[in-house]
Amino acid sequence: MKAEFINPFLQATKNVLETMCQTEAKAQKPQLKKDKKTFGDVTGIIGMASEEVTGCMILSFEKKCIINVVASMLMEDPKSELDDEIVDAVGELTNMICGGAKASLAKLDHKFDLATPNMITGQGVEIATMSDSPTIVIPFTTKVGEFVIEANLAEK
């Protein structure tokens, strides 16, 4: 993945968490993904596709983090357990973050459309990516816990 592809995902993540969920998200150093396990307990996956590029983005939250992020997003008290509403919210956040990165990358003349998000529940699920291009992981910390985004976007 080209270095210029990383920042749009990083910025979109910060923007969505801050504006939609009133949660400050601090990005840690981006790194290459080494294993295949999901980072967190709820994980969103979304495909990116056009005639020029192909890719996917993964957003994975630890349980405590997503329960509190969704509570801020919906302006409600935190739930005690994961439920369908929280899983759907991860799909929405995945869509919004990737939509933000899409808008920034379109300005750099890298255009693509978004596929339908899928959400996976469960810790340590093995997800491999079929790509010749490496996957970049950006860890984020918040006051309520940690999450990561993983992006793999390659020119055809």
Added chain:
Amino acid sequence: MKAEFINPFLQATKNVLETMCQTEAKAQKPQLKKDKKTFGDVTGIIGMASEEVTGCMILSFEKKCIINVVASMLMEDPKSELDDEIVDAVGELTNMICGGAKASLAKLDHKFDLATPNMITGQGVEIATMSDSPTIVIPFTTKVGEFVIEANLAEK
């Protein structure tokens, strides 16, 4: 999902299994997806996207079935366990089947591009789809076991 979207996925699945894996795949009656569990032990997911449509396709094999299908595909003896080569083959098959459906749907003037496939290992993993459109499941039987495809493709 429109009825005219179903047959291209069904035909592409039969074609890919027969031509690439020398495996006859008999389609059972398509049905609406009701639960969120993966059908099999190895599951491929691929996104579809364009300015007009958005979607995803899932291909999920039970262990015995994919071990034998990959053995036919590679013209080797069946392995005793799932490994990275089999998981990668599920990514390839997901790509080829969705690519076949893409070509048929383009002829009906429904055009889209494919995202990067992801492959999930594990039985009964919960995968939800964030879409207003229902997901169609097509079960297939072969001499070596069962698999399903699940397609969700909607006009924007």
